[in-house]
Amino acid sequence: MINWGMAVISLAAAQGTGSKAVANGASGFLFSSPVDHALVAGTLVAICAGVVGTFAVFRGQSFATHSLSDIGAAGGAAALLAGVTPLAGFASMGTVAAIALESAETTSAKDRDITTGVLLGGSFGLSALLLYLASNFTNVSGATTGVLFGSLFTVSASTLPFLAAISVVVVLSVGLVARRLTLASFDPDLVRVKGKSPRTAGLIFLVALGLAVAMASLSLGAILSAALMIGPAASVLRLTSRVGTAVLTASLLAVAETWLGIYLAYESYSWPPNHDGWPASFLVVALVLLVYLASRGLERLRVLMGGNVGLSGGSATERGRGATPHV
Amino acid sequence: MANGTVLEARDLVVEFPGRRVLDGVSFSIREGELVSLIGPNGAGKTTIFRSVLGLLKPTSGLILTRAKRQSDSATAATTARINGTAATATATSTVAKRAFGYVPQQVSFDRELPLRVKDVVRLGIDGHKFGFSRDRKGREKRIAEVLEETGIPELASKRVGELSGGQQKKVMIAHALAGEPEMMILDEPLANLDLKSQDQVVALLERVSKVKHVAVFLSAHDINPLIPVTDKVIFVSGGKAACGPINEVMNSEVLTSLYGHRVDVFDYHGRMVVLADPEGGHHHDHAEGHGGEGRLNW
Numbered sequence: 001m002i003n004w005g006m007a008v009i010s011l012a013a014a015q016g017t018g019s020k021a022v023a024n025g026a027s028g029f030l031f032s033s034p035v036d037h038a039l040v041a042g043t044l045v046a047i048c049a050g051v052v053g054t055f056a057v058f059r060g061q062s063f064a065t066h067s068l069s070d071i072g073a074a075g076g077a078a079a080l081l082a083g084v085t086p087l088a089g090f091a092s093m094g095t096v097a098a099i100a101l102e103s104a105e106t107t108s109a110k111d112r113d114i115t116t117g118v119l120l121g122g123s124f125g126l127s128a129l130l131l132y133l134a135s136n137f138t139n140v141s142g143a144t145t146g147v148l149f150g151s152l153f154t155v156s157a158s159t160l161p162f163l164a165a166i167s168v169v170v171v172l173s174v175g176l177v178a179r180r181l182t183l184a185s186f187d188p189d190l191v192r193v194k195g196k197s198p199r200t201a202g203l204i205f206l207v208a209l210g211l212a213v214a215m216a217s218l219s220l221g222a223i224l225s226a227a228l229m230i231g232p233a234a235s236v237l238r239l240t241s242r243v244g245t246a247v248l249t250a251s252l253l254a255v256a257e258t259w260l261g262i263y264l265a266y267e268s269y270s271w272p273p274n275h276d277g278w279p280a281s282f283l284v285v286a287l288v289l290l291v292y293l294a295s296r297g298l299e300r301l302r303v304l305m306g307g308n309v310g311l312s313g314g315s316a317t318e319r320g321r322g323a324t325p326h327v
Numbered sequence: 328m329a330n331g332t333v334l335e336a337r338d339l340v341v342e343f344p345g346r347r348v349l350d351g352v353s354f355s356i357r358e359g360e361l362v363s364l365i366g367p368n369g370a371g372k373t374t375i376f377r378s379v380l381g382l383l384k385p386t387s388g389l390i391l392t393r394a395k396r397q398s399d400s401a402t403a404a405t406t407a408r409i410n411g412t413a414a415t416a417t418a419t420s421t422v423a424k425r426a427f428g429y430v431p432q433q434v435s436f437d438r439e440l441p442l443r444v445k446d447v448v449r450l451g452i453d454g455h456k457f458g459f460s461r462d463r464k465g466r467e468k469r470i471a472e473v474l475e476e477t478g479i480p481e482l483a484s485k486r487v488g489e490l491s492g493g494q495q496k497k498v499m500i501a502h503a504l505a506g507e508p509e510m511m512i513l514d515e516p517l518a519n520l521d522l523k524s525q526d527q528v529v530a531l532l533e534r535v536s537k538v539k540h541v542a543v544f545l546s547a548h549d550i551n552p553l554i555p556v557t558d559k560v561i562f563v564s565g566g567k568a569a570c571g572p573i574n575e576v577m578n579s580e581v582l583t584s585l586y587g588h589r590v591d592v593f594d595y596h597g598r599m600v601v602l603a604d605p606e607g608g609h610h611h612d613h614a615e616g617h618g619g620e621g622r623l624n625w
Contacts, residue, residue, distance in 0.1 A: 054441075057439060058437065058439045058440050058441065060437070175458075175459065176457050176458055177457060179450065179453065179454050179455075179456060179457075179460065180454065180455055180456065180457060182442070182450060182454065183450045183454035183455060185440065186434050186435055186436060186437075186440070187431045187434050187435075189380075189382060189429065189431060190429060190431070190454070190455075191454075191455050192380075192381075192382055193380045193381070193382065193427060193429045194455035194506075195381075195455075196455040196456075201457075234439075237439045237441055238438065238439065240441055241441055241442065241443050241484070241486040242441055242442075242443065242446070243441050243442065243446070245441070246441040
């Protein structure tokens, strides 16, 4: 059974505490077992976040992504209560919620928002109950904090193969449906007139999204995971004109933000106020936010410079124009 | 179905709860023909398109299509009777879907969409399929050909979300052509375009029909921009339709019969002006807001 409270203790023991950690520097960072596990897990999560997040953002499913992560909290809490790894709970609930969202007969974006909102509200209530029960009737310490805010440093070696297997499933699933998803993103009827179903691709994608969110929930927590799914993709989408480049860049950016966040969390044991470490999830999400803001600044710079700054291809001469097509 | 006919609809009836949208509509379209579907809002234009495309199951009627079968280079004539059963309707749809290139009225190319024009055209070839694409060389050659045919090779590497409405419309026409259809179906392709863009799109569609011999079936509110290029007009109103050359359909006698009250058609400096009797029942509603008492604006 996982003990969220042990994370801080094990990390502190692995690196030495306080000023000793500073003396160990980067070499101590790389030879710490919890850090190594966090880096491997974080890398897998970040790659999936880049792949899935790119499609989620340009398909307008950022709210669904956030909802799936919040809904997954109920699964994580149920897993703690049942005495199994939270990953199983996050993944099961994420998959069920994804199928429920895609199966709901919504005819408009407004309908979809209402359905998502209702499911989200219900799952929050269920999460509150399950977290209360887990906190009071199990010997799991820090259950609520662990489920909601995660901890990269609690990922065990035995969990890594499962994360790797889920990553493969996620990446292959998105690769399988990528073309149809892209076509359906500008009009689902363009898929239907070819005799194919846009909903099949949508369902496969949402399940992949649910699994990726589950992985991110384990490391960053149910509440913060959506930031890693959406942030890196949103940061690069306006800087490139190719889906492949966007996926690759978003993944690399997510990996970089995760690694830097883990390094800062390790170093934070020498930081005030208490010299007992800052939450890795906060540091990763803070980096995601900073990079996103910087990307928007770069976007503005492109407009001012006439579109000569960017990752690849495409004219940016009209970047300043609005989203509505004009004549 | 006669030789050279790519689509024929006979006695098409579509009923929605509480009302009959199409009431025995019949028409045919030959290869290389440019056919304009004209009528006021709510007349059933989109319902006709959705029926032909297999997106909507008609209540009754007959749709005949000549489809290019991917597994058989020979052209096959396919007939299906739509009688409300799922099996026959599905058979009709499956055949029809292979033959049509579709351009929706409004495609939302968001600025976040990381796609270039050639990517959108590429999706017209195999965007509906699962898995990773093959025959990269063949696809790239086809994309270059289509961009050349539609007159937009210089836009190939532009980000599609940043193009003008007229350019995006041409991109979608290229997307539809990339699938090598024998008929293009375009829902209000001239809507929300300025006059210059309208002229460019009309000229492009004329090239598609006359040079590539691909039938073009499009809907519009206003016949005037299409008069020089339209081979046949299908005028639909109140669930009924009249089909034929413009001068045989767009005249006072036919439209009066279709509407059930007096409608006058005038030639005003080469433009067709249609005026309805101001006392002419519910059709008068369509005249409101279009700058002229009793004028029907399509």
